[in-house]
Amino acid sequence: MVNKKQVKEKSIEETLWDSANKLRGSVEASEYKHVVLGLIFLKFASDKFEKRKAELISEGKEKYADMVEFYTMKNVFYLPEISRWSYLVENSKQEDIALKIDTALFTVEKNNPALKGALPDNYYSRLNLDVSKLASLIDTINNIDTIKDKQQDIVGRIYEYFLSKFALAEGKGKGEFYTPKSIVNLIAEMLEPYKGKIYDPACGSGGMFVQSVKFIESHQGNKRDISIYGQEYTNTTYKLAKMNLAIRGISANLGDIAADTFFNDQHKDLKADFIMANPPFNQKQWRSENELTDDPRWAGYELPPKGNANYAWILNIVSKLSENGVAGFLLANGALSGGGDEYKIRKKLIENDLIEAILVLPMNMFYTTDISVTLWILNKNKKARTFEQNGKLKKYRNRANEILFMNLRNVGEAFEKKYIQFNEENIKEIVDVYHKWQQIDFEEQYVNIAEFCYSATFEEVANKDFSLVPSKYIEFKDQDEDIDFDRKMRLLQTKFAELLKTEESSNKELLALFKELGYEIRS
Numbered sequence: 001m002v003n004k005k006q007v008k009e010k011s012i013e014e015t016l017w018d019s020a021n022k023l024r025g026s027v028e029a030s031e032y033k034h035v036v037l038g039l040i041f042l043k044f045a046s047d048k049f050e051k052r053k054a055e056l057i058s059e060g061k062e063k064y065a066d067m068v069e070f071y072t073m074k075n076v077f078y079l080p081e082i083s084r085w086s087y088l089v090e091n092s093k094q095e096d097i098a099l100k101i102d103t104a105l106f107t108v109e110k111n112n113p114a115l116k117g118a119l120p121d122n123y124y125s126r127l128n129l130d131v132s133k134l135a136s137l138i139d140t141i142n143n144i145d146t147i148k149d150k151q152q153d154i155v156g157r158i159y160e161y162f163l164s165k166f167a168l169a170e171g172k173g174k175g176e177f178y179t180p181k182s183i184v185n186l187i188a189e190m191l192e193p194y195k196g197k198i199y200d201p202a203c204g205s206g207g208m209f210v211q212s213v214k215f216i217e218s219h220q221g222n223k224r225d226i227s228i229y230g231q232e233y234t235n236t237t238y239k240l241a242k243m244n245l246a247i248r249g250i251s252a253n254l255g256d257i258a259a260d261t262f263f264n265d266q267h268k269d270l271k272a273d274f275i276m277a278n279p280p281f282n283q284k285q286w287r288s289e290n291e292l293t294d295d296p297r298w299a300g301y302e303l304p305p306k307g308n309a310n311y312a313w314i315l316n317i318v319s320k321l322s323e324n325g326v327a328g329f330l331l332a333n334g335a336l337s338g339g340g341d342e343y344k345i346r347k348k349l350i351e352n353d354l355i356e357a358i359l360v361l362p363m364n365m366f367y368t369t370d371i372s373v374t375l376w377i378l379n380k381n382k383k384a385r386t387f388e389q390n391g392k393l394k395k396y397r398n399r400a401n402e403i404l405f406m407n408l409r410n411v412g413e414a415f416e417k418k419y420i421q422f423n424e425e426n427i428k429e430i431v432d433v434y435h436k437w438q439q440i441d442f443e444e445q446y447v448n449i450a451e452f453c454y455s456a457t458f459e460e461v462a463n464k465d466f467s468l469v470p471s472k473y474i475e476f477k478d479q480d481e482d483i484d485f486d487r488k489m490r491l492l493q494t495k496f497a498e499l500l501k502t503e504e505s506s507n508k509e510l511l512a513l514f515k516e517l518g519y520e521i522r523s
Contacts, residue, residue, distance in 0.1 A: 013158055013161045013162075016040075016140055016141065017162070017165055019136060019140040020033075022137070023129070023137070026129055026130055026133060027129065031127070032166075033166040034123065037162060038119065038120050038124075039141050040144075040146075040158060042108070043085050043142070044147070044155045045079060046079060046084050047147045048077070049084065050084075050086075051147060052070075077108060077114075078111050082103055082107055083103075083107040084104075085142070087104070088100060089138060089142055092134070092138040097131060097135065098124040098125045098128075098129060102121075102123060102125050105120055105121075105123075106119070106121070106122075114251075115246060118239055118243055118246055119242075119243065120239060155247050156210070160181065160210075164178060166178070167367040168367045178205060179208070179330070180365055180367075180421060181207070181421075182412075182422040182426075183278075183330070183375070183422070184207050184208055184211040185211060186427050186430060187211075187276050187328040188212055188214075189427055190328055190357075190377065190434055191328050191377075192215070193212045193215065193216070193273070193274040194216060194221045194226075196225075197274070197322070198275075199229045199230065199267065199270060199274070199275045199276075199320055200231075200276055200277050201261045201275075201277055201279065202261060202279040203232050204237055204241065205237060205240045205241050206230065206241035206245050206252070207244075208230075208278075209241075209250060210250070213250055227253075228250065229252070229254075229270055229272065230252060230255075231265075231266045233260050234258060237258075238257075239258075241254060254266075262287065262316070263292070267320070271320065271321065271322040271325070273325050274325070274326060275317050275328070275329065275378075276328055277327070278329065278330045279331075281330075281331065281369065281371075281373065282308045282309075282310060282334065283308055283309035283310075284308050284309075287309075297316050297318075297319040298315055299319075300352075301344075301345050303344070305341060305342070305345060306340070306341045307338075307341065310338075311345045313331070314329075314331070314335075314345070314376070315345070318349070318354060324380060325379075325380045325381075326378065327376075327377070327378040328375060329378075330374065332371065332373055332374070336374060336468040336469045337467045346468065349378075350462075350466055350468075353382055353458075354379070355376070355377075355468070356378060356399065356403065357375075357405070357434060358375075358377075358404075358405050358468050359470075360374050360406070361373050361374065362410070364420045365421065372409060374468075377434075383398050383399075383400060384397055395439065396438050396439065397439060397441075399437075399438065401457060402455055402456065403455075404456075405453065405454045405455075405468075405470040405474055406430065406433065406434075406453045411429075437453075448474075450474070450475040450476070451474060451476055452474065454470070454475070
């Protein structure tokens with residue numbers, strides 16, 4: 001029965017994706033995610049509204065059926081008639097349907113202060129979409145009962161599916177709004193954000209927050225024990241994040257507006273217990289020579305970061321950590337060993353004993369780049385301490401002046417033909433090593449493993465001139481003997497198959513063009 005349900009839901013997701021793809025040519029791939037997800041939000045909000053309205057009527061409270069308070073008290077958005085999905089379906093074939101959708105979104109936001117700044121503003125009218133394509137998309141979404149099965153979180157799954165597919169479709173240079181789900185899962189399992197303030201300075205579509213809440217719920221914690229703070233620079237992605245959180249009932253402070261974290265910090269005084277982030281890799285020209293020179297976030301590090309923004313992101317994160325705060329964030333591998341100003345800052349970070357773990361991830365995990373990247377774990381308090389966490393007693397040993405290095409390049413499984421992701425077993429193995437290393441009885445549990453992990457002392461790191469490249473510490477055998485030949489050949493096989501398919505398609509188009517012009521080419 002479970003398998004049938006899963007197949008059916010996947011069918012809904014794929015049908016929606018096919019319907020969204022019909023917008024190609026009318027809208028850029030980077031745009032149509034907003035078209036689809038805005039409509040899914042309206043359908044979800046309407047389903048919840050109609051259910052609550054039916055409850056009020058069945059309880060004999062029909063006179064309250066149009067009072068906003070009787071909806072918000074149950075965490076339901078109140079929808080005036082022109083914002084309801086049924087109204088949009090009735091008018092889906094009208095020439096002004098785009099305007100009606102914009103009006104619906106505006107009215108929902110106006111009547112629900114919690115949605116301030118969350119929904120697309122006069123968006124659909126500006127796109128000049130073909131009415132028949134928009135009507136077809138509305139018809140497809142109309143078939144989804146978004147609240148039928150609370151356990152399955154159908155709308156949440158559709159959002160996750162679409163965000164990953166949109167990121168995949170946009171390809172390199174775009175898709176920065178999305179961090180692969182398995183990496184987010186890994187960060188959440190390592191940091192264990194049960195209680196306190198969670199912050200993401202480059203929150204994209206809010207995936208780190210969603211996964212934090214899922215982590216808490218899967219471990220029988222209480223999501224009311226956390227508060228969420230984030231910031232996003234791109235306005236459309238900022239709205240996407242607000243919608244993504246709103247459909248799941250997650251309250252968050254993402255700042256009053258979409259804004260640059262460096263030039264308009266929306267959370268200046270925040271001290272977070274957990275920071276989870278995937279800032280832009282190697283971000284160039286993020287400030288001019290004379291900007292942000294006296295910013296308090298660089299305090300204690302003698303100089304503002306120069307070159308790309310990698311170390312500016314690190315120092316922003318350091319400045320936001322509470323006294324026991326821990327952070328997990330992703331950076332390009334170049335940050336592990338850069339010279340000049342980066343070297344000075346990295347050396348200081350190590351001397352200040354802020355770096356707890358460095359994990360190099362496999363290549364091809366991201367849709368936006370095929371490079372290998374690094375997961376950094378910072379910890380403001382690596383000293384021995386005992387504390388309660390989700391009803392259990394945790395005992396951490398003194399890890400002062402130690403750094404755990406992990407090489408995950410050969411961990412993971414293939415998916416979507418040419419990408420790599422961590423499965424549940426991979427994540428458990430990685431997390432177990434990290435937590436055993438932290439524990440009071442680690443000498444009985446943790447061991448250095450060749451080509452996988454190594455616990456280095458401050459002296460060892462200093463002797464390597466403060467490089468954080470894991471291969472300088474982890475023991476490696478003869479690399480020629482350990483190449484996973486089958487895995488590499490399968491990836492090459494897929495790439496060549498795609499190249500040949502593309503070439504064949506291009507040849508057919510070219511031959512057809514010559515034939516159309518009256519100059520048919522015969523083989």
